[in-house]
Amino acid sequence: MPNVWKGVLGLLVGLGVLCGNANAQFKNGSQPTELNIPRVSQRGTVSQRIGLTDITITYHRPAVGGREIWGKTVPYGKVWRAGANENTTITFSDDVSVEGKPLAAGTYGLHTIPDKDQWTVIFSKNSTSWGSFSYDEKEDALRVSAKPRAAESFDVLTYVFEDVKADSAAATLRWEKLAVPFRISVDVKAVVLKSVKNELRNVGGFTWGGYDEAAQWCLDNNYNLEEALKWEDTSIQNEERFENLETKSRILDALGRKEESAKALSTAFDKASAIQLYSYARGLQRSGNAKRAFELYPQVPKKDANHWISHLALARISSNTGDFPTAAKEMTMAISGAPDATKTFLQPLLKRLEAKDDINK
Template identity: 40%
Template sequence: MKQFFNIILFFGLFNGIFFAQSLDLSRVSPKAKVIQQIGLSIIEINYSRPGVKGREIWGKLVPYNEGIPFPWRAGANENTTIEFSDDATINGKEIKAGIYGFHIIPRNDFWTLIFNKQNKSWGSFFYDSTFDALRIKVKPKENNFTEWLEYGFKDITPNSTSIYLKWEKLSIEFTVTFNEKEVILNNIRQQLLSLPGFGWEGPMDAAQFCLENNMNYDEALKWIDLSISRKPIFQNKIIKAGLLEKLSREVEAKKIEKDALENSTEEELNLFGYELLNKNKKNDALVIFKLNVERHPNSWNCFDSYAEALIKNDKKDEAIANYKKALELAPENQKDRIRNTINQIK
């Protein structure tokens, strides 16, 4: 009797173990994942794809039940999840970086999309609205028949995209937007904690990004001072002058700009002049190109660049005179271009 009892106990225990664990077999609704990079930011959607299979979906298989007893899981099997690598807005409403369980309450007129902080549940059976991070409403649209539930991305820009869901004959869309400049700035801060933070170039590039994008001047000034302390060159001095000007510290800005110009090379002045032209600072560019001509009277390139700046300042006659001087000094492979430019001006 004791032996019989032990056998029953043995099989009873293992029977519980066997039934407690299920095999991972092929699923009726297969898993899917879509990923999209927007600037430096990443959006990732993980879901399972149910098929229509001749069934009526909206209002039937997916009921219009006001989310009672629970909303639709926006897929099949486990939570559909949407991950944002950085803070974003969805249809203009803010959402923090993170992984969210995605649920939907569909209706005839509009659908409520739910981004919930719980993201490891099975479907929506354990959905708890107290963990909602964001709800938005969208209007469904008629769509070409789609057998398998599908998520995707469209209308991609450097800082935004529209996410769509389509299944059977309906689809919805919502727009995700990232603050691209803030994302890049935060990425820069992280990079400067690694190898780029040891040299002079990394802090200089970081400061230049801030200057060009009109942001974060105080921190940028610290970065450019660090760059200059490691290797003072024309470029980082000019960046510092620009930052000081943005901070309304004009006297300091002029002083460091003067120091940079006094110790500059022909190439540095030429590049700086074109940088000013690109910023539509035509008069300032003219001053720099003229300075370069005065310092390097035997350089055809200085006269050529100065003439180009004169054209942009509507000084046609002076431009022709300087192009002619450039033509006298230029190598043979540049003469035809300069002649053609002079003829076009005339």
Template identity: 35%
Template structure:
């Protein structure tokens, strides 16, 4: 009897791990949050600021000095701590901050707030917040504003490399500046892109040359890159840019020839107004104005 049942028992025991692996995944409902999650993002140059938070509502309650006590660390929202992501290194409130995602906290006061970027981004509320993990603290003065039932964040561009991040709730607003070194960031992007660009593709070399011409920088590199673009392929775009680069270099015969080439290539391919504007510009250039 024992010899008959032993193989059966062994077979059953080896089947157990497989059965456990076939167990279906747990079934769970998605939580219904009374403070809905939100993400606000804004591009600044080729950089981006992103604020992820949850929106609590006033619901007739006293917010400042009540629901949100003065002098205590607040998650700057509801549920998980608010986070701020910077795609590139920036100046936040005038101080250097590396690219990355940070927990954003505040210590509200009746007249002055302390704002905080914490190196630990993923936290539930401020329960595990540790001051020793702060990257940056700075002071901000709240301002009165129109009533907002739900907490809100705005990221408003203030220039080609700067923005204001604003927290607003109930009748208060608190804001701070973020500044990117857009020129340095874009130049690093340009150089990195050209390292990967094939000589047979006219577009990236044209783009780099056009950027330099528009910014009034690196004229020798602009000429080398636009000539590389022209060698790779013909387009009214790269011929127009070549014309402008040669004009800046006071190479007027070359500039006139390139602008005429751009006009010829644009006919039937570009909007009529584009061609007409180039023709008017050519006439002005020929007139020496």
């Protein structure tokens, strides 16, 4: 910076011409602007992912330093950069809503107009300027209102994400003894669906698993079920498996197509391994459908009579009928063939059977 300009800038600061906002940026007009030298107000970033949407705030962090901040260093009723040095910026990887108002994906200059009882938070299309000195209302992309609240003291200005939920979070400015939150919401389902469709055009679209995962996500969220069914059919065309047939059955059930659902599930059982069939039956039992579970357990040994999981199924069947000696015998055989990591879970079940305690309860 030319010495003449430094002198003029120092004079302006000294005279108070660049009051308030400038004091949060310049220290007697001498903070470096041309060289890579540490600044008084250091740079910070904070990020939060909501669903698949990334939100990042980049800012500089002035300190209170014994000053009276609100209404003095930061005047009420005037546009403030909500930080120091260059524009505070906020970046959204996808479209969002801020305090219920839509805002497109992109990077924005973040400004505020503080007041005692209500703040205005401004998202400017200009994100590359110095502070708020060249702020132009015509470049506003969005304005929202925010309610300040008393909070624990923060000497250095800090942005945090609070009250994080599955589809929203509150971005909060904290400085001195004040917190100013504004809620950012994301249409997570729409964003994920767009991402999934794009991924299916890539490597994920060349396997049974990619289409199955996409359909499973739709089913889990009760969303886009008709297209999910088409994706599951594509998965099955790539490779018919228990997993995709079982998922197809549940999608059909969710669509109210009960007969087709039952047929798909029957085909899935035909494809299932002993472990898959046992796991499915056990899931039914845990969810309270013991009757159906015990209709399926006898089918497990028919898949592979010598598999340890088949002996576990038979142990459950015998325990359910009160035949504890047979149940204990089957459990012993299950433990003998089970992986070491599984043995530790089965051994307590054997002790219960030896004590004539039904392991299904």
